[in-house]
Amino acid sequence: NAGVMQNPRHLVRRRGQEARLRCSPMKGHSHVYWYRQLPEEGLKFMVYLQKENIIDESGMPKERFSAEFPKEGPSILRIQQVVRGDSAAYFCASSPPGQGRNTIYFGEGSWLTVV
Amino acid sequence: AQRVTQPEKLLSVFKGAPVELKCNYSYSGSPELFWYVQYSRQRLQLLLRHISRESIKGFTADLNKGETSFHLKKPFAQEEDSAMYYCALTSGNKLVFGAGTILRVKS
Numbered sequence: 648n649a650g651v652m653q654n655p656r657h658l659v660r661r662r663g664q665e666a667r668l669r670c671s672p673m674k675g676h677s678h679v680y681w682y683r684q685l686p687e688e689g690l691k692f693m694v695y696l697q698k699e700n701i702i703d704e705s706g707m708p709k710e711r712f713s714a715e716f717p718k719e720g721p722s723i724l725r726i727q728q729v730v731r732g733d734s735a736a737y738f739c740a741s742s743p744p745g746q747g748r749n750t751i752y753f754g755e756g757s758w759l760t761v762v
Numbered sequence: 763a764q765r766v767t768q769p770e771k772l773l774s775v776f777k778g779a780p781v782e783l784k785c786n787y788s789y790s791g792s793p794e795l796f797w798y799v800q801y802s803r804q805r806l807q808l809l810l811r812h813i814s815r816e817s818i819k820g821f822t823a824d825l826n827k828g829e830t831s832f833h834l835k836k837p838f839a840q841e842e843d844s845a846m847y848y849c850a851l852t853s854g855n856k857l858v859f860g861a862g863t864i865l866r867v868k869s
Contacts (some may be wrong), residue, residue: 651805680856689768689861690847703855738806751857753806
């Protein structure tokens with residue numbers, strides 16, 4: 648089992664461009680979480696998804712950010728018209744169905760730099 | 763609101779010294795609490811959870827409901843313990859994390 652896979656690991660974007668971060672959950676996991684780690688701050692919850700459904704997006708900024716977890720393929724966190732303040736590490740995590748938050752596993756993160 | 767507070771951004775100790783990483787929480791109800799560790803630019807790994815009362819890599823943590831604390835302790839620090847440590851609690855569908863504490867173990 649390869650674990651939670653995130654790509655790209657590092658992404659550089661100019662202000663105004665779009666950033667797409669991908670997350671492949673562990674095999675058998677149908678729940679995906681996205682967290683953001685800003686410099687000097689802790690991890691902030693962004694969104695929780697199950698296949699084809701957004702369950703909780705209470706941590707997502709109201710504009711420019713969106714997330715999806717299609718029936719096939721990875722989960723994608725999309726940031727449109729990036730600004731310098733979007734520079735952060737974005738962590739994806741996954742968990743299997745029915746086992747609650749105790750068995751959540753994290754990916755290695757995607758580091759976004761906006762120049 | 764559910765909140766996790768880790769008051770120390772950085773804790774620096776010498777090898778062999780005891781370590782205590784502080785964590786306080788606010789939560790209405792019975793929380794589930796965890797400690798995660800992140801070695802340099804790697805993924806977060808679950809270190810331990812309060813419900814299992816286990817000891818991992820020599821670390822222990824006891825939930826103190828009276829003081830709403832879940833401090834992480836180790837009697838003798840090792841250099842390989844140097845990492846970022848996050849305290850977290852479950853809130854609905856998600857984990858709520860503290861700001862993290864960097865532990866530096868000096869030789």
